[in-house]
Amino acid sequence: MNKKEEIDVRDMTIDDLAAVFHLGEKLFTSEFSQSMYRTWDEYEITSLFNTETELCLVAELEGEIVGFALGTTVEKQNSAWKYGYLVWIGVRPGLQKGGAGQQLFVEIRHRMIEQGVRMIVIDTDADNEGGIKFFKKLGFDKMQQHVYMTLNLSKPKKPRKARV
């Protein structure tokens, strides 16, 4: 039996929160992505779990959490469109390219469709080549680049030049 057949995608439960958090810490390191490293924290998972329970999924293999997909939906005023936002998806490093990510995506897409979603959006770093190839394989297209900037508030401000 291959790993794909053994992986079970199911609802995330409160008992899975710690395992999902720690798996994310392994994936979203500062070397992998500064932006994902900065925004992955326990509040991110708990708030999605509290508000979007149906869109919080885990992949389980032999009793261990090996993947997760966490999403939400966005509705615009004056628009018939409901958007699904796949906020986080991750698979344990040793098991990547084994089909778990796709299984998670197929299930979350199914759930979003049931909730009336007409378009799914994702975002990731421009240099996350593996992630981008994965999303393209799943049918995502019309890639647009956006800029991510930071303002370091702990640095002393440069003195302003005096106006003459």
Ligand SMILES: CC(C)(COP(=O)(O)OP(=O)(O)OC[C@H]1O[C@@H](n2cnc3c(N)ncnc32)[C@H](O)[C@@H]1OP(=O)(O)O)[C@@H](O)C(=O)NCCC(=O)NCCS
């Ligand atoms: C992106 C990620 C979730 C994909 O999960 P996965 O279990 O490895 O993906 P799958 O095995 O289901 O792959 C599905 C398809 O995408 C392709 N794919 C997945 N990762 C790929 C990679 N790094 N390079 C090229 N193709 C890739 C697979 O080959 C497969 O295509 P196929 O059906 O033609 O074989 C996983 O690599 C991961 O956790 N990455 C780090 C976290 C991340 O970047 N998350 C996305 C932003 S939140």
